[in-house]
Amino acid sequence: MTPKVVAVAGATGLVGNRMLQMLEERDFPVKSIKLLASERSKGKTLTFRGEQIPVEVLTEDSFKGVEIALFSAGGGTSKKYAPFAAKDGCVVVDNSSAWRMDPDVPLVVPEVNAEDIKWHKGIIANPNCSTIQMVVVLKPIHDAAKIERVVVSTYQAVSGAGVKALAEMRDQITAVLENREPVCKVFPHPIAFNCIPQIPQSDAFTENGYTSEEMKMVNETKKIMGDDSIRVSATTVRVPVHTGHSESVNIETQRKITAAKAREILSLAPGVVVLDDPANQVYPMAIHAAGKGETFVGRIREDISQSRGLDLWIVSDNLLKGAALNAVQIAEIL
Structure with a gap:
C-alpha cells in the first residue's frame, strides 16, 4: 500500500486514542495525519510517531485531500460529517452505529467478511464491539456446521461507555x-x-423489551455473517471491569459438532486464541485480554440440554478488536 493521508475524527476519545496507537503499532503507511475533534478539544496536541500533532476542529471541509478517515466521534457526528468526507473522495471507516444497518454500507469484520469491503460507496461501518468478538469465533463454526441459533449474555466493561x-x-x-x-x-x-442489565445508559429499551445494544447484536450478526436465518437472542450487561468484554455464548448448529472439533477449528481461525484447559484453571479473562488484539475463547463444551449445542466463553479488548483495531484492519485492506 502506498502511504495515505489519514484523518482520525474523535481523536481525543478513548477509541480515537487507540486508533492512533494501532496505526502506529501496525506501521500503517501514513503519509500525513489530521486529528479532528469537537471545539472543546481545540488547542490540544496528541503524539503520533514521536511528533506532537495539533487537534483541529471537525468541519465539513476537514476531509479535502484526505484518503482514509477513521471515525469514532458518535453517531450524530458520523451522520453529519461522513457524507462530506465521502463526497471529497475519502473512504470513511465509521465506529458508530450510524451506518451499520444501511443496506448500502458494508458492515465488516475482516476475519469474517472482508470481501464486503469491495462494494463500499465511500463509507464502511465498524460493528458493535460485542458483535465483533462473537462473530470472529462463530464464523468458523458456522462454516463447518451451520449455526441456527445463538443465545448470548455479555459482561461489558465500563470503558465501553467512555x-x-x-x-x-x-x-x-x-x-x-x-x-x-x-x-x-x-x-x-x-x-x-454492581452489574447493570442495561446498555446504553439512557433510552435503552425498545418496544420488544430488548435494549438497543441487544438488538445491535441480533441484527449485526445476521448482516456480517450473511445469513438472515440465524436466530439470535442477547442480554447485555455492564459490569465493573475496566477493559475487556466477556460473553457467554450458547449456539445450536444444524449439524452436530463436538467440543473437540470446535477447538480444532478455532485453533486455526484467524484472530482467535483458544485458552481451554479448565482443569488447570486456564480460560479467557478480561484482565488477560486487555491490551491484546486477539479474541480469546475457552470453556468450550457440548450443551447437555440439546444434541447439537455448544457453550463458549469469549473475551476480547473492547477498545482494540472491538473498535480501533478492527477499523485499522479494514483500512489496511483498502
Missing part, C-alpha cells in the same frame, strides 16, 4: 469503600460492585 464512565466507576468505588453514597451521573445506578 472516559466519564471510567471516572465515575473509580469515584464510586472510593465512595463505597469510605462508606459514602456513590454519585451517579453517567449510569442510572451505581456501577461500583
Whole structure:
C-alpha cells in the first residue's frame, strides 16, 4: 500500500486514542495525519510517531485531500460529517452505529467478511464491539456446521461507555469503600460492585423489551455473517471491569459438532486464541485480554440440554478488536 493521508475524527476519545496507537503499532503507511475533534478539544496536541500533532476542529471541509478517515466521534457526528468526507473522495471507516444497518454500507469484520469491503460507496461501518468478538469465533463454526441459533449474555466493561464512565466507576468505588453514597451521573445506578442489565445508559429499551445494544447484536450478526436465518437472542450487561468484554455464548448448529472439533477449528481461525484447559484453571479473562488484539475463547463444551449445542466463553479488548483495531484492519485492506 502506498502511504495515505489519514484523518482520525474523535481523536481525543478513548477509541480515537487507540486508533492512533494501532496505526502506529501496525506501521500503517501514513503519509500525513489530521486529528479532528469537537471545539472543546481545540488547542490540544496528541503524539503520533514521536511528533506532537495539533487537534483541529471537525468541519465539513476537514476531509479535502484526505484518503482514509477513521471515525469514532458518535453517531450524530458520523451522520453529519461522513457524507462530506465521502463526497471529497475519502473512504470513511465509521465506529458508530450510524451506518451499520444501511443496506448500502458494508458492515465488516475482516476475519469474517472482508470481501464486503469491495462494494463500499465511500463509507464502511465498524460493528458493535460485542458483535465483533462473537462473530470472529462463530464464523468458523458456522462454516463447518451451520449455526441456527445463538443465545448470548455479555459482561461489558465500563470503558465501553467512555472516559466519564471510567471516572465515575473509580469515584464510586472510593465512595463505597469510605462508606459514602456513590454519585451517579453517567449510569442510572451505581456501577461500583454492581452489574447493570442495561446498555446504553439512557433510552435503552425498545418496544420488544430488548435494549438497543441487544438488538445491535441480533441484527449485526445476521448482516456480517450473511445469513438472515440465524436466530439470535442477547442480554447485555455492564459490569465493573475496566477493559475487556466477556460473553457467554450458547449456539445450536444444524449439524452436530463436538467440543473437540470446535477447538480444532478455532485453533486455526484467524484472530482467535483458544485458552481451554479448565482443569488447570486456564480460560479467557478480561484482565488477560486487555491490551491484546486477539479474541480469546475457552470453556468450550457440548450443551447437555440439546444434541447439537455448544457453550463458549469469549473475551476480547473492547477498545482494540472491538473498535480501533478492527477499523485499522479494514483500512489496511483498502
